[in-house]
Amino acid sequence: MSSGATELGELLVAAYRAFAQQGRARFGEHGLSAARVRLLTTLGQRPGSRMRDLADALGVSGRAITPLVDALESEGLVARRPDPDDRRAFRLTLTDAGLGAIDRIAGLQEQVSADIFGGMSTKDRRDLARLLRAFLDTAQEPGCAPG
Template sequence: MRALRAVCAGAAESETRLSDVAGALRIAPRSATEVVDVLESRGLVERSPSSRDRRAVVVRPTAEGLRVQEALERHRAEQSAAFLGALSPQERDTLARLLRKVLDD
């Protein structure tokens, strides 16, 4: 559900285009179209014209998409807390920083 997360995150900041979804997923724009098609068929996102560029189409989460994303985030947080419960807050911060460094490289 990384695609839904990308659409929801983009909706909060600005308009999310298919190219934004492709970039977040590190896939080709054509593949992002297929991913968004699936999300749209499940009622989680909708396409609409951009308010900034008449030629562009943007993707926005539906109310159901936002509900599903919030549920996923809660579940992810619960699982992380259970999995990382043995670490102190400082150790969690250190682990997060190290993982970001590895992923960025």
């Protein structure tokens, strides 16, 4: 059976939604919102980021990220440190508790993925990974980039 381009796009969107829904449900059981997970994991990849740089990396406004950082700081997961290059700015770091949260997030991500992909054979998972890499390579070609 041959799938048209429109059907492939619809399947990709449906697959993303199903995956995201499973993730939101599992993380929600542990009091973790998508926004918290994204901020913590991004900060884990970019320790010492300024809030503006973190907001840019997440694709949100500084105004949107401030309450989330404030909440994570009050919970002891994130710390603000003075920026040595700019007295008006702060650098964000994960605390030991924040690093522990990253470990829990990684474990939950592994569980969600295992639940979703567990019904597929090893060969099907390898094929899916290969096809998704090919899709991403194609989607990043100059003719596909938004103008």
